[in-house]
Amino acid sequence: MKKTTIMIWTMVMTFSFFSVLFADDDRAVVEQVIQNAYFNGAFNELDTVSMKKGFHPDFAIFSAKGNELGRYPIAAWIQGIEKKKKDPNFDPAKAAMDCKIVNLDVTGGCASAKVELHKGGKLIYTDYLSLLRFDDGWKIVAKVYHRHQK
16 A cells, blocks of 8 residues: 555656646747747847747737727738838837746646736736647747827
C-alpha cells in the first residue's frame, strides 16, 4: 500500500511540475505573439507579415453599435495599414504607441490578454485580446476595446 501511495504521489507531483513548466512556456509564446503581431505588427512597425502570422484569418475586432454587433475583419485592417503605409504624408513615428500587457491569463489552449496602448504618455485604448492555440501555434482570434476620452 505504501509503495502504491508513493508511486501515485510521485506521478501527481511530476504531472504538476510539467503542467506548470508548459504553462510558463505557453505564456511566453502568447506574450511573443502579442508583441510581434499586435504591438509591432498592427501599431509600431506596421508589419502586416507578422500580423498574418499571429492573427487567425477569421479574427475580427468586435464593437457594440447600438444593439448590433460591429465586426471589423483582419483582412480589412491589414488592407488599411498597407494603404496607410503607401501614403507619402504618413509618418509612422507619429502613429507609434507605447504598448504593454496589463494582464495575461493562459488556461490550456486558450488565453486572454488585457493590453493598454498609450501615446504621448496618455492612455488611448484598453484592448482585450482572445487567443487560441492551433496546430500551427497561438493566434489572436478576437478583440474588443475601449477608447479613452481625449
